[in-house]
Amino acid sequence: MTNSNVHRAPRSGKDNTHLLSIPHESHQPNREPRSYERWLLDKFIRMAGSPPVCFQLWNGDRLEPEHQVARFTLTLNDPKALYSLVTTPNLAIGDLYSAGRLDIEGDLTEFMETVYRSVHAAQEQWPKWLDSLWKNPNPRSSGIAEAKENIHHHYDLGNEFYKLWLDRAEMQYTCAYYEHPENTLEQAQLAKLEHVCRKLRLKPGMTVVEAGCGWGGLARYMASHYGVSVRSYNISREQLDYAKAETERQGLTQQITYIEDDYRNIEGQYDAFVSIGMLEHVGKENYPALSNLIMRSLKPNGLALLHSIGRNRPMLMNAWIEKRIFPGAYPPSIGEFMKICEHNDFSVLDVENLRLHYAKTLTHWMENFTHHQDEVTRMYDESFTRAWRFYLAGSIAAFRVGSLQLFQVVFSHGDNNLIPQTRHDLYATPTTPEHS
Amino acid sequence: MTNSNVHRAPRSGKDNTHLLSIPHESHQPNREPRSYERWLLDKFIRMAGSPPVCFQLWNGDRLEPEHQVARFTLTLNDPKALYSLVTTPNLAIGDLYSAGRLDIEGDLTEFMETVYRSVHAAQEQWPKWLDSLWKNPNPRSSGIAEAKENIHHHYDLGNEFYKLWLDRAEMQYTCAYYEHPENTLEQAQLAKLEHVCRKLRLKPGMTVVEAGCGWGGLARYMASHYGVSVRSYNISREQLDYAKAETERQGLTQQITYIEDDYRNIEGQYDAFVSIGMLEHVGKENYPALSNLIMRSLKPNGLALLHSIGRNRPMLMNAWIEKRIFPGAYPPSIGEFMKICEHNDFSVLDVENLRLHYAKTLTHWMENFTHHQDEVTRMYDESFTRAWRFYLAGSIAAFRVGSLQLFQVVFSHGDNNLIPQTRHDLYATPTTPEHS
Numbered sequence: 001m002t003n004s005n006v007h008r009a010p011r012s013g014k015d016n017t018h019l020l021s022i023p024h025e026s027h028q029p030n031r032e033p034r035s036y037e038r039w040l041l042d043k044f045i046r047m048a049g050s051p052p053v054c055f056q057l058w059n060g061d062r063l064e065p066e067h068q069v070a071r072f073t074l075t076l077n078d079p080k081a082l083y084s085l086v087t088t089p090n091l092a093i094g095d096l097y098s099a100g101r102l103d104i105e106g107d108l109t110e111f112m113e114t115v116y117r118s119v120h121a122a123q124e125q126w127p128k129w130l131d132s133l134w135k136n137p138n139p140r141s142s143g144i145a146e147a148k149e150n151i152h153h154h155y156d157l158g159n160e161f162y163k164l165w166l167d168r169a170e171m172q173y174t175c176a177y178y179e180h181p182e183n184t185l186e187q188a189q190l191a192k193l194e195h196v197c198r199k200l201r202l203k204p205g206m207t208v209v210e211a212g213c214g215w216g217g218l219a220r221y222m223a224s225h226y227g228v229s230v231r232s233y234n235i236s237r238e239q240l241d242y243a244k245a246e247t248e249r250q251g252l253t254q255q256i257t258y259i260e261d262d263y264r265n266i267e268g269q270y271d272a273f274v275s276i277g278m279l280e281h282v283g284k285e286n287y288p289a290l291s292n293l294i295m296r297s298l299k300p301n302g303l304a305l306l307h308s309i310g311r312n313r314p315m316l317m318n319a320w321i322e323k324r325i326f327p328g329a330y331p332p333s334i335g336e337f338m339k340i341c342e343h344n345d346f347s348v349l350d351v352e353n354l355r356l357h358y359a360k361t362l363t364h365w366m367e368n369f370t371h372h373q374d375e376v377t378r379m380y381d382e383s384f385t386r387a388w389r390f391y392l393a394g395s396i397a398a399f400r401v402g403s404l405q406l407f408q409v410v411f412s413h414g415d416n417n418l419i420p421q422t423r424h425d426l427y428a429t430p431t432t433p434e435h436s
Numbered sequence: 437m438t439n440s441n442v443h444r445a446p447r448s449g450k451d452n453t454h455l456l457s458i459p460h461e462s463h464q465p466n467r468e469p470r471s472y473e474r475w476l477l478d479k480f481i482r483m484a485g486s487p488p489v490c491f492q493l494w495n496g497d498r499l500e501p502e503h504q505v506a507r508f509t510l511t512l513n514d515p516k517a518l519y520s521l522v523t524t525p526n527l528a529i530g531d532l533y534s535a536g537r538l539d540i541e542g543d544l545t546e547f548m549e550t551v552y553r554s555v556h557a558a559q560e561q562w563p564k565w566l567d568s569l570w571k572n573p574n575p576r577s578s579g580i581a582e583a584k585e586n587i588h589h590h591y592d593l594g595n596e597f598y599k600l601w602l603d604r605a606e607m608q609y610t611c612a613y614y615e616h617p618e619n620t621l622e623q624a625q626l627a628k629l630e631h632v633c634r635k636l637r638l639k640p641g642m643t644v645v646e647a648g649c650g651w652g653g654l655a656r657y658m659a660s661h662y663g664v665s666v667r668s669y670n671i672s673r674e675q676l677d678y679a680k681a682e683t684e685r686q687g688l689t690q691q692i693t694y695i696e697d698d699y700r701n702i703e704g705q706y707d708a709f710v711s712i713g714m715l716e717h718v719g720k721e722n723y724p725a726l727s728n729l730i731m732r733s734l735k736p737n738g739l740a741l742l743h744s745i746g747r748n749r750p751m752l753m754n755a756w757i758e759k760r761i762f763p764g765a766y767p768p769s770i771g772e773f774m775k776i777c778e779h780n781d782f783s784v785l786d787v788e789n790l791r792l793h794y795a796k797t798l799t800h801w802m803e804n805f806t807h808h809q810d811e812v813t814r815m816y817d818e819s820f821t822r823a824w825r826f827y828l829a830g831s832i833a834a835f836r837v838g839s840l841q842l843f844q845v846v847f848s849h850g851d852n853n854l855i856p857q858t859r860h861d862l863y864a865t866p867t868t869p870e871h872s
Contacts, residue, residue, distance in 0.1 A: 334777070338769065421793075
């Protein structure tokens, strides 16, 4: 499969050699399925907990689910697709879907949610050898050189692409905060920025260092709404180009310095250390170093906030997501997260889990993405669009079924006695801005 | 030392064989200190980071601190007290103080805080062998039989004793919640009960199981303010006697059932699982079993709340506290705490650290205790009163310097999608009751 990997270059002609790469195979003739192929598929369906899915084969044959009505149809368009799916299910389903060799009829997100639940329930009965079949690989390294590759792979897809479906307020590619269920994506993303600022208890004149700043939305919000000075680190050149231009446009260049460098090279001491959606890319093995970094970067009475996708218990990232979407990604459990806090004498002050807010954020992104998918296909190609849909749908499903969490953790130096006494101040006035 | 242990029976004549036991030794004559004794004390002072303390010996000789003014005087009343202090400092200081063989001039709490800070700072420079001198022992077992002994040791000292210095509202022997710094102990303890009920999102008709109920204050608050039915487990007979009488007095017997049994024998399924101040006594080795217990006791959409003293990083309980005050006690770090949540598929929703609230609660207890200390001495004896003062002062200091934390952790089953969306509801109205 790797030999036939095709790197998709967007039509814009930029260097995109690290773009999403999807294996291609020429389709087999529409031959009759062999009896052992049916047997194999039947075993596979049972292994997956017999979800309410009709499996259709390349010649049109259909395997209806037993004792239930099919809510979805999964079509395998060639025999080799069946072998891939059965032998490396976690990785293959995304690749086959992206390549158009596997189709799903019915709502893709609901399909993913249904299959996750079915597989999770079935897993409890599995013999050990089956676990290894569905095992996800260890994430690749997140050393300084690899981190640049890993981040470039995803975040340098092109600002024009992300603009199509992220919020129009501040291009936040992280979980929003829905104070009220009816909030728009824009309101919820601004509310997230506000919620983070409140948790950091920012005051005019303070200094903030930000590890991984995306398109600079939080930096600008902190500078304009809280009057603080911000130093933001990012290794995605594309994002920084946008961040700098937007900061100039908003007249905030005096307050914000963007640095194109790895977070590990942060220097100086600050009143606040904040990192939204970077920890997923840090890698467990780097938590002690991150802990030491925060130890030396945070003033004695400063507050640190890390916002990250997480897990209820330690678990590797889904193989397809780690391979095709987020190389090196690893969402930690709170127990693992604590290796950052407990490596030094940090004191955990506040942990909030925004799991269902991320399901909602992703649903809004999916709506925007669907609205613009023809443009995406024109920019990249059909398989890129399909891969992206699969990733968004799978992520919504993962947050809905509870296999992914979203943690915001606030901590301070262990001997800081100027910590916030209560959390009443976070909720004293609405978090959602009135006009957005 | 153990041969000369004296078990203090309170004057009430109750069975108190497990009461605080303090080693006694007859005082040595007021002989001149030897030169090696001065040398030993000098080494000890340096090891402890040279705090601003003047050390006075049994013959009146004084060792003033170098390069600073002494804020406290510590008097060693006999030569053997010096050897105990130098060879087993963690355990000996409390025992010697209780027995009146060591005196402290100056505010006891500030003395403890100062010494903690001094020792903590010095520890970073210590050679390995010194660590072993200050090492705290592993907590004794918390099996079902031992738990009963351990709890009886502390909580069955007599309700009359605790009534003297706990809040007059609901006899809460756990951290209060000071919504405003000026709140009284009574207000803050009721606010704690309210805060816990809000975090559990209790609604009329719900069922709650409580592991370790003290004198039943939370059970009665939940029943009377939230209209829920409560089953409360406790192995302290004295506390249950009070809890039942008070529940009858408040006319809540229809809603509350008290069970004199170990939390491990909880049966049934409930909308909420709550435990305030019991986890410290559970023992790390029992966390997986506690996790399984909550797994089977909590309804699919139920919420669990555990409130416990904790640590920033794994650390054994102070030797004197574990030996004389709280046998079997072990306050976990959040990482260790997570062994409860991650042993099953629980989802952590909210962690709050109320460290400084406990320092304040203890300060209020200390004020009340000091006010009533002559009565305590009449009930028990002088060394009991001194031991208790030492314990309260040491605890205030430990929370102030950050060597102890207070964690409230809310979690649910991992697949519960009816979890609270935000925490705005916790803060919508004042937590502190208007009339208390």
